[in-house]
Amino acid sequence: xxxxxxxxxxxxxxxxxxxxxxxxxxxxxxxxxxxxxxxxxxxxxxxxxxxxxxxxxxxxxxxxxxxxxxxxxxxxxxxxxxxxxxxxxxxxxxxxxxxxxxxxxxxxxxxxxxxxxxxxxxxxxxxxxxxxxxxxxxxxxxxxxxxxxxxxxxxxxxxxxxxxxxxxxxxxxxxxxxxxxxxxxxxxxxxxxxxxxxxxxxxxxxxxxxxxxxxxxxxxxxxxxxxxxxxxxxxxxxxxxxxxxxxxxxxxxxxxxxxxxxxxxxxxxxxxxxxxxxxxxxxxxxxxxxxxxxxxxxxxxx
Amino acid sequence: xxxxxxxxxxxxxxxxxxxxxxxxxxxxxxxxxxxxxxxxxxxxxxxxxxxxxxxxxxxxxxxxxxxxxxxxxxxxxxxxxxxxxxxxxxxxxxxxxxxxxxxxxxxxxxxxxxxxxxxxxxxxxxxxxxxxxxxxxxxxxxxxxxxxxxxxxxxxxxxxxxxxxxxxxxxxxxxxxxxxxxxxxxxxxxxxxxxxxxxxxxxxxxxxxxxxxxxxxxxxxxxxxxxxxxxxxxxxxxxxxxxxxxxxxxxxxxxxxxxxxxxxxxxxxxxxxxxxxxxxxxxxxxxxxxxxxxxxxxxxxxxxxxxxxxxxxxxxxxxxxxxxxxxxxxxxxxxxxxxxxxxxxxxxxxxxxxxxx
Numbered sequence: 155x156x157x158x159x160x161x162x163x164x165x166x167x168x169x170x171x172x173x174x175x176x177x178x179x180x181x182x183x184x185x186x187x188x189x190x191x192x193x194x195x196x197x198x199x200x201x202x203x204x205x206x207x208x209x210x211x212x213x214x215x216x217x218x219x220x221x222x223x224x225x226x227x228x229x230x231x232x233x234x235x236x237x238x239x240x241x242x243x244x245x246x247x248x249x250x251x252x253x254x255x256x257x258x259x260x261x262x263x264x265x266x267x268x269x270x271x272x273x274x275x276x277x278x279x280x281x282x283x284x285x286x287x288x289x290x291x292x293x294x295x296x297x298x299x300x301x302x303x304x305x306x307x308x309x310x311x312x313x314x315x316x317x318x319x320x321x322x323x324x325x326x327x328x329x330x331x332x333x334x335x336x337x338x339x340x341x342x343x344x345x346x347x348x349x350x351x352x353x354x355x356x357x358x359x360x361x362x363x364x365x366x367x368x369x370x371x372x373x374x375x376x377x378x379x380x381x382x383x384x385x386x387x388x389x390x391x392x393x394x395x396x397x398x399x400x401x402x403x404x405x406x407x408x409x410x411x412x413x414x415x416x417x418x419x420x421x422x423x424x425x426x427x428x429x430x431x432x433x434x435x436x437x438x439x440x441x442x443x444x445x446x447x448x449x450x451x452x453x454x455x456x
Numbered sequence: 457x458x459x460x461x462x463x464x465x466x467x468x469x470x471x472x473x474x475x476x477x478x479x480x481x482x483x484x485x486x487x488x489x490x491x492x493x494x495x496x497x498x499x500x501x502x503x504x505x506x507x508x509x510x511x512x513x514x515x516x517x518x519x520x521x522x523x524x525x526x527x528x529x530x531x532x533x534x535x536x537x538x539x540x541x542x543x544x545x546x547x548x549x550x551x552x553x554x555x556x557x558x559x560x561x562x563x564x565x566x567x568x569x570x571x572x573x574x575x576x577x578x579x580x581x582x583x584x585x586x587x588x589x590x591x592x593x594x595x596x597x598x599x600x601x602x603x604x605x606x607x608x609x610x611x612x613x614x615x616x617x618x619x620x621x622x623x624x625x626x627x628x629x630x631x632x633x634x635x636x637x638x639x640x641x642x643x644x645x646x647x648x649x650x651x652x653x654x655x656x657x658x659x660x661x662x663x664x665x666x667x668x669x670x671x672x673x674x675x676x677x678x679x680x681x682x683x684x685x686x687x688x689x690x691x692x693x694x695x696x697x698x699x700x701x702x703x704x705x706x707x708x709x710x711x712x713x714x715x716x717x718x719x720x721x722x723x724x725x726x727x728x729x730x731x732x733x734x735x736x737x738x739x740x741x742x743x744x745x746x747x748x749x750x751x752x753x754x755x756x757x758x759x760x761x762x763x764x765x766x767x768x769x770x771x772x773x774x775x776x777x778x779x780x781x782x783x784x785x786x787x788x789x790x791x792x793x794x795x796x797x798x799x800x801x802x803x804x805x806x807x808x809x810x811x812x813x
Contacts, residue, residue: 200703200706203703203706203707204706204707205702205703205706205707205712224709225706225709225710225711226709226710227709228709229707229708229709230709232707233707234703234704234706234707236701236703236704236707237703238700238701238702238704239701240699240701240704241560241561241562241699241700241701242562243556243557243562243699243749243754244749244750244753244754245699245753245754245755246753249696249753249754249755250700253693253696253697253700253704253708254708256693256694256696256697256708256709256710257708257709259693261689261690261691262689262690264757306707309708315707
């Protein structure tokens with residue numbers, strides 16, 4: 155099933171965060187959302203899995219508006235992997251995965267054989283069958299994320315919505331998790347911080363900037379040096395990945411774009427007590443590779 | 457950290473969901489019957505268990521009670537009291553489990569939401585200002601306590617609702633602040649009264665007691681506790697989802713705002729009912745779900761019934777201790793639950809830290 159988002163406006167904490175976003179997540183494709191911090195990626199996804207309500211505009215699942223389906227009905231088609239970490243309540247891995255059956259079960263209903271099958275398959279898919287009896291909170295970050303993905307699989311959804319699923323994972327676990335997504339060939343809407351990961355795993359990308367979609371297309375069409383400069387405020391070249399042939403964005407970690415014409419100044423390390431963030435005009439601080447950029451900026455100005 | 461790692465190894469990796477809940481619940485149910493029998497048999501006048509059941513059987517079958525003191529002691533005094541202990545214990549187990557899911561904190565307690573402070577203020581006001589005096593003292597006191605609980609619920613609701621959605625932190629902060637405010641009032645009322653007898657009865661009530669048990673007093677909790685148990689059991693999956701977070705719960709098709717609103721209402725009303733009939737009994741609501749979670753795991757479909765049964769058994773036993781520990785005088789239940797509960801909680805905390813979380 156496909157997801158259409160039409161002229162979506164969403165407010166969060168009293169502020170309009172998504173303002174007139176349009177996008178399509180096509181059937182069977184992995185659709186990526188990229189954009190700097192605060193561009194509205196998470197807010198948009200939260201609306202799709204119904205944590206937030208739209209102020210205006212529509213979210214359509216195969217043509218049916220979100221408002222026309224009860225939450226549990228919607229959740230049978232759309233499963234989410236939010237950024238939440240869960241808390242310590244003595245739940246086992248298996249119990250967490252079995253939660254995926256929630257939208258299908260009436261009050262007082264137990265799990266039947268079909269539920270147990272689906273849960274077992276989801277555990278196998280993410281390679282966590284052996285760990286099914288362990289306490290969820292005893293797992294490592296990578297294992298937890300795989301379990302939460304299995305919970306989403308157990309929901310047996312037509313659409314997967316994932317918010318920064320590779321956050322806090324080391325590189326090997328990032329690659330593993332993204333491979334799991336690619337294998338499934340399900341309609342997937344995923345926000346990713348890592349543009350190179352997005353370039354290699356997504357079929358199509360939408361770039362969010364200040365709450366609306368400013369570029370859409372294949373990774374090669376969208377991830378251009380111009381978009382890097384205008385949206386992410388960094389200098390970058392786009393080359394072919396020597397191993398995979400995917401677009402590879404090579405960032406210039408030294409030079410913020412507001413100084414782009416300048417050649418690389420020799421880097422001076424400002425003493426830490428003299429690197430006062432409050433003196434640096436924050437609206438000019440680039441958001442992407444902030445720490446490096448701010449350091450070199452203060453270095454140049456000091 | 458090294459210590460943590462060493463301790464962690466000892467945690468059984470394959471505990472599964474804990475013990476199977478069905479057999480455990482059956483064992484607890486049998487245990488509850490046994491402790492109820494003991495509670496009726498034991499006391500200043502010991503009555504053999506067989507005699508206890510024969511009195512109860514005669515009463516239940518509608519036969520004329522055998523004349524004598526046994527019938528009076530068993531049927532009029534000890535049975536209602538033992539049943540009240542079981543109902544309040546079960547209710548506290550349920551309400552503790554539900555509030556911990558509501559505010560997503562395994563160390564939360566229904567008294568954290570201020571409801572019991574409001575109930576206490578109502579009860580103390582009734583005692584000190586002489587409301588409900590005369591023959592209906594028991595019901596007047598309970599009525600005032602319940603009114604106090606409902607008024608506090610309305611107040612906390614109004615404050616916590618702002619910004620929408622009853623966020624856990626907001627709910628707790630509103631509850632704690634309003635609760636403190638009300639307990640200041642309670643202290644003032646207690647100090648203002650010069651009457652020593654009044655002060656004593658107020659303090660006794662504040663610490664929690666089952667001494668006021670009558671058949672009449674049992675009616676409301678006997679309806680409220682089973683109803684709340686059913687209501688919560690029907691939402692056990694939703695409670696599970698809340699543990700993982702509001703966004704996760706929403707993604708699982710749970711209407712989070714509505715569930716929170718209803719949970720807050722049900723737990724508040726139940727807390728009000730319990731505090732109205734027994735005072736603010738400390739620690740049971742905090743400790744029972746905790747212990748049960750260690751045994752059957754965190755899934756509410758198992759946790760709720762087991763917590764209710766264990767809470768019932770625990771409070772019946774505690775009340776036996778309260779009635780029999782000292783010759784001349786009864787101990788308030790809250791004193792014993794605090795004495796038991798505080799070390800138990802410290803032990804659990806230590807275990808929790810030890811298991812690396």
